[in-house]
Amino acid sequence: MDINDFIISKADIINEALTIYLPAKEEKPKALHQAMGYSVLAGGKRLRPVLTLMVANLLFKKKEEEVLPAAIAIELIHNYSLIHDDLPCMDDDDYRRGKLTNHKVFGEGIAVLAGDALLTYAFELITQLEGDFTPKQVIKVTKEVAKGAGHQGMIGGQGADIVAEGETVSEDELEYIHNHKTGALLKTAVRVGAILGGANNEELTALTTYAHNIGLSFQIIDDILDIVGDEEKLGKDVGSDIDRDKATFPAIYGLEESKRMAKDKIQEAKKILSIFGDDAEPLIELADYIVDREY
């Protein structure tokens, strides 16, 4: 199966699970539940939860359903961060995935709360792993997700990003922002799959390095797409980073050097997976897929 079709088939599993796990729209409090579902079900590649499933599959051959609560939790956290990120007080974006952003439809107050609710619900979902995994694994996943999404992880990166807006940013600072803002949760997605798959230390370290490199590459390419991408394909405003004078790789290194850096990171990511032999083929193809997104 071609990697595009492979990812779509995994994303379909996630999409189906999302409709099951999300609270029903008709259920009270309705506005909140509608807002939660609106953004989460608006589509997206489901890259993070797909990574969780793929890594768990690489290490053990259990049923995918067992890993789903954790994979869905990570996707909910990703979506909450987008809802808050789109707010007028943050990136002030009107469109996301070709649809109006959450606050444009439901108002800012409900959008803030919908984000809060998705984040909180993610931790409730993780406790549903109990039964299929040991209590210690469940706690380890909780800790991993809280750290990856928290003040030293994703939110830390967003905080540094806001402060950096309009400032001259050093190379180190730019890497900090990107490693945390995008990288942290991708890393969490991979590590949670590894923890649930029963990875040993060597395997966990290798997969963490893989995640680190594809995460950074992913963000570099996002920066590039913001400059040269096709507005219609991306489903969001292009050039908005420049408008806001944001810290980006092309702004510091230029377009060509940024492209080269993204490719280098992907090479590193692929190399580290050699310890898994042929079983790592899907993860290797996924790395190529990330760097080959349309410029």
Place this chain on the structure above:
Amino acid sequence: MDINDFIISKADIINEALTIYLPAKEEKPKALHQAMGYSVLAGGKRLRPVLTLMVANLLFKKKEEEVLPAAIAIELIHNYSLIHDDLPCMDDDDYRRGKLTNHKVFGEGIAVLAGDALLTYAFELITQLEGDFTPKQVIKVTKEVAKGAGHQGMIGGQGADIVAEGETVSEDELEYIHNHKTGALLKTAVRVGAILGGANNEELTALTTYAHNIGLSFQIIDDILDIVGDEEKLGKDVGSDIDRDKATFPAIYGLEESKRMAKDKIQEAKKILSIFGDDAEPLIELADYIVDREY
């Protein structure tokens, strides 16, 4: 010891623990860490974590430090909800506890993120209970907190509250909002203490009823204080509920009937604790303390 002094002595334990558990202000990302600490360390009665300590103490005689990660987690969640609640898109409050609100000092973007970070960090803290409690207890606490703070709990109440603003609200709807917005997290604080204290089903049920009643009473009195309270003592704007045409008990039942309802709920709360005998004395006094706050 008089109940005021008793609560202050417990709150001191919480305040000291907060300074230890919160990330250092000097640590990167600085703005985010400063914003997290600013609101959390601005004071407050620490009613929720004090309840957690008191209930755990009622049921077992372990060292208080062991319960602290859970108590602190609940206080962080309470504080994050206040930060988001004060935002211009929500209640739009400039002052809280006599100090400028978070977004007034750090800007709205960082205020949103500081709230997000506190919520996320709360779940990381809960995992630190491991070692002193069984893994199953840790997962049970995680689930309890996620539900109490989530879309069917505290956030659900806030969502319903926003929608109700400016609308005519039924008695049922008002009770739903208050039970969830304020009641849910108070109940969680009590139930987490009970879970960690090893409560049996009868004890857990009694303590849940206690929490339900003091929670509702607490919110009724908050509504009353918003009308007749002393602005200086409360440290926040008085009359802001009326200004925003918010659903409140006095608005529906009138002032006198609301006072009577608050007192009735407290009587019910005290009665249910009889199964614990004299050991429940501090919790009984705490119930009186809540209803005797200055009108």
